[in-house]
Amino acid sequence: MLRQFQSGGAGQIQMQRAGQAMAYHEFYQDDFRPRDHYRPMWEHIQTTGQQILGAKARDAHLTLHTEGVTFTVYSNDEEGIERVWPFDILPRIITAIEWAQIEAGLKQRIRALNLFLKDLYHGQRILKDGVVPPELIYRGKDFQREIMDITPPHDIYTHISGVDLIRDEDGRYLVLEDNLRTPSGVSYMIENRIVERRILPEFFARYRVRRVEHYPALLLQALRYLSPRGAEDATIVVLTPGIFNSAYFEHTFLAKEMGVELAEGRDLVCRNDKVYLKTTQGLRQVDVVYRRVDDDFLDPLVFRSDSELGVAGIINAWRAGNVALANAPGAGIADDKAVYAYVPDIIRYYLGETPILPSVPTYQMTDHQDRMYVLDNMEKMVIKAVAESGGYGMLMGPSSTTAQRAEFARKIEENPRNYIAQPVIQLSRHICYLDGELESRHLDLRPFSIYGSDIEVVPGGLTRVAMTKGSLVVNSSQGGGSKDTWVLAD
């Protein structure tokens, strides 16, 4: 699958080249011809011409800049750097047939993971039946003993999920990772569409593209469905860590789109196991909290006691059934990267079905044989910390230095449960319009699903692009860009 690659001298950073020729190309079927569903777009690019495309790319950037569509990159100083959302004007197009399979696969996966969470926090049948090793769960950072036996409204834990998909050399969609805690990116999916419509309306005329902008309405519906006091007059808030959080733009966006309050921890207070919003008219009871604050910081009485971002007593209010939390605390154990390897078994165990979307082969560092193999072949592997996200705590083997590999080897030996390894998968590529040239870049896809009275997958998602030539890292925090994602109606 991977070509051996000449390792440079110590300290010299090598660009990833291995297997470049084998990566699936979303746009081209061979050196010259675009795939059928891209042909109308290709003809349009030809007739539009460089100059106009360039002007449109500038317009797009300007629009995002003016509208303040930004994300924050954490840096060493307190503030973080606010950057304009990077956007490539050429859309990524997914056919109706491909989408049908993605949708079915995601629904199946989320249903199973949700049953898995319910089981873990109640009877733990799956551990007793030996399908998933108990120590894997008990040592997981995101397994929250504090919430054992709490039953959330309608038994839903994963209200909002963003499952990352990639395509292998044959164009098959694989699941790369599950994000079930506080997945972000949906606001950028919508903003990308708004910008694309403004700057390239003539592209749309050639396709039947499905809509994505009702996502906030679906989210609101799902949140209201959870309200302990009935959906009719439910008070719902979005709980944000505040303006320094990297996804703060998204928090404001969703609150505005749903027409609900955007609250910080200090705006909420608990009394008698109920959660209240401090308003100019006094305290107002809150029914549903869409929290974008991590478990650790959510409630200083239960989790980290030094957290100033949470609400003291919110977990007890949740336990008492007076407030609904989305996503449920403790959901993170199901997207732990070491648990990921067991998801196909989890699907078979709870649903009795064959997994529709395959996974990437995963080596467990807690397994002696796996660990030895990985340590011997580090330059062919991607090594990930199990509970990190945003591309942090990751080693890209092929482009790593000897020193970096040595450091990761040490970390793995110290805490094997904290790491997994996967072979480097060549993400699929797509053309991008960069500085006046059409260039190919690697990308992935994060569709968003909402679990309310049923599971809905919004037809589209966030396509993230690795803007650096040859790079396989698409995370925005690591300099990734994005594209509008079109799912075709037929």
Added chain:
Amino acid sequence: MLSRIAESLYWMTRHLERADNTARVLDINVVYMLEADEGATEEMQWRPLLTIMGADELYEELHPDGRVTVQRVIHLLTQDRNNPGSLLLSLKLARENARVVRDRISSEMWEALNEVWLSADKHLKTTLQPWRAAEFYAFIHRQVAAFFGLTQSTMMRGQAYGFMALGSLQERADMTARILDTRYHLLLPDLKLVGSPLDYYQWGALLKSLSGFEAYRRKYQGGIRPIDVVEFVVLDTDFPRSLAYCVDGLERALARIGALPDGAVPERLAALRRHLDGATPQGILDLGLHEYLDDFLGLLADLGTALQSDYFEAHLGDDAQ
């Protein structure tokens, strides 16, 4: 104040308000038609705009084949010289009236208005292409907003201001009622689709045409329901494009101007007020929204006639009737 000046102030803002509404309604449609809509044809998407703008008959005359297309509707409503209600002509008339009253408005207002006319005229020398349209409408919308913003911050509050407010609010009430009437009746057969994405987008388009989508969402957490839309668009005095808000504003404007002792205007305005007072969303729906709005538009037209006879025709003398 001279009747002629009063009349020009009134028509300046009325035409400007119309241009703004035309741009907004077209913009929402242009942007919304880009994505796949289960089962909506071009005709279904675009005919309502002709109805809202009262251009159905004119369209028939110009296009005997009866086909409704994006290109044709955009052209007719934006720049067709045969259409007295086109966006371009509205801007032209707004500017001509502004020239008459240049000494009554602040120079910033004049410049803003002149600039929007000049750019629109230049832009529309050629046919506006549908994929260029959204950009153009958004520009017009911003420019007109700038004019009204400058009016708020630089114009003396007095009789002149009163006539400007009358023109703008009368046009706004008229447009709001037409938009609600037309769109609502298209959506009503789809009540079985409530809650589906299509429904969300269609009702959303109605509210967006009135710049009220975000405000509505904040106020009504239960999604988009017909009865709430009626309450919001007809009766909500806090929503600056609602019928109730417009009538409140017309009353305030009349207070600035001062009513004539034997004038027809106060009685006409009182009739509008009676039409709104005591109305409930459920009551309106029971009576029939279309009938209710139709009556409202009738009363509004009567007010226009009364303004004409009370204030603008006075300079023609008694024997000019």
